């Protein structure tokens with residue numbers, strides 16, 4: 296007996312069995328129950344998430360000998376014929392190979408005749424976006440006056456390529472990627488039924504690699520089971536060349552804490568084991584995004600679609616640093632990713648990108664980090680003491696292990712970057728100081744004396760060009776502008792004192808195109824709708840950067 300691959304053997308036969316497409320199942324079941332099935336549907340979505348499967352279940356629901364019923368029996372003649380693809384009334388047409396208009400004409404001829412043995416004739420057109428314009432036009436004619444017993448299901452991964460005229464005559468049901476947990480559950484059910492000995496960690500890994508596609512998950516499960524009788528996460532990792540969460544956590548931990556030696560050693564280890572750095576980079580990016588969300592919400596359960604082992608690692612790693620820091624890392628990783636992907640020597644680019652990011656831990660504010668990433672050196676006062684020689688035991692292992700089991704923050708954890716007042720430049724000797732440094736020193740004093748004023752100044756854009764300091768506020772910030780203007784005399788006195796010479800300090804409230812950095816950051820980071828917030832954030836953190844700070848592109 297030939298081996299039937301799991302993906303085919305375990306194709307769901309009922310709406311009940313369909314995993315992760317509950318909304319669609321509900322809509323279709325309801326349509327069948329009340330007899331209001333549309334003449335044409337578009338099932339859109341990524342590959343392997345159940346479009347064809349659902350089309351067949353719908354066909355069974357309509358043509359089951361006990362039906363139409365939302366719960367087709369699966370065993371009657373009609374149901375079994377649909378399952379094994381021999382039903383006369385259900386035609387599966389591959390849009391990719393039947394792009395010609397003739398096929399559709401032929402189809403139009405055929406739809407005139409009533410269903411052979413059942414109530415409905417169902418045409419499932421797979422990869423429908425591949426049909427030619429002429430074929431679409433022919434199809435459109437049928438859709439304009441659909442015979443009562445005919446149902447079309449157009450399945451496509453690219454609904455945007457379906458002409459609007461066709462779209463508007465179909466009910467559009469978008470299929471989603473399936474949640475990791477749902478995939479793991481289904482895999483567990485199948486593994487148990489098949490007598491496959493596999494750990495939860497391994498299933499989680501398979502599911503993660505499938506990226507929301509059930510077909511891919513089942514294909515991967517087939518692959519790993521053909522190699523070993525009992526499977527653990529380690530085996531899956533090796534077999535599929537996957538990145539494991541602990542390695543990602545170790546690498547990101549080294550970046551966060553600025554342990555450049557560990558980064559270099561970690562990358563060497565990755566290359567030695569034949570890891571594709573482009574894949575690793577992408578995984579690191581996703582992992583950092585998950586870390587940011589974890590840092591924001593504290594407990595990612597129910598917010599992030601990650602397995603239990605990744606969740607634990609994220610929670611402990613998130614304690615290492617601030618939201619701001621992780622956000623910056625993420626936005627720069629996003630920019631470095633295409634550079635790594637297209638690099639001739641990905642290792643060099645990857646190393647550079649991570650080492651550069653690891654410098655970030657030394658700077659106390661987001662602005663400093665922006666400056667560094669933009670290629671300038673930071674204002675002197677913000678340089679933390681030189682990095683202490685690395686002594687953690689983690690240094691000796693590559694990549695550094697993450698201390699995650701305890702659930703508490705690792706001992707080596709640095710608190711989120713704090714100001715280092717010790718480094719304030721001495722006013723007496725500072726007459727030749729660059730204005731930028733003067734301003735940074737002044738700001739620090741202001742912060743000590745009036746945090747509110749400091750905060751208000753930070754809301755503006757400060758420029759130290761042309762030998763003068765300008766604090767620019769945009770239209771919506773008049774409250775800040777007014778109160779900073781009121782304090783200008785004392786700000787000027789302070790600046791003059793530090794600079795040892797008179798410096799012009801002005802407040803400008805012209806309309807500015809730029810929105811305040813803090814405003815943006817806050818909008819993004821505090822938004823309770825985390826998923827949306829993150830999208831917003833991803834899109835905007837780049838805006839926050841000054842135009843000359845596009846770090847990452849040129850690494």
Ligand SMILES: Nc1ncnc2c1ncn2[C@@H]1O[C@H](COP(=O)(O)OP(=O)(O)O)[C@@H](O)[C@H]1O
Pocket residue numbers: 301302303304305306307312313314315316341342343344345346347348349450473481509510511513
């Ligand atoms: N939502 C799902 N629930 C359970 N199994 C699924 C689901 N989606 C896909 N599968 C599995 O993947 C295989 C291929 O699914 P299919 O419906 O052909 O995907 P699509 O048409 O979206 O590319 C099915 O035979 C089934 O084993």
Ligand SMILES: [Mg+2]
Pocket residue numbers: 343346347348421450
């Ligand atoms: Mg399909």
Ligand SMILES: [Zn+2]
Pocket residue numbers: 358359360361367368369370371372373374375
């Ligand atoms: Zn039946």
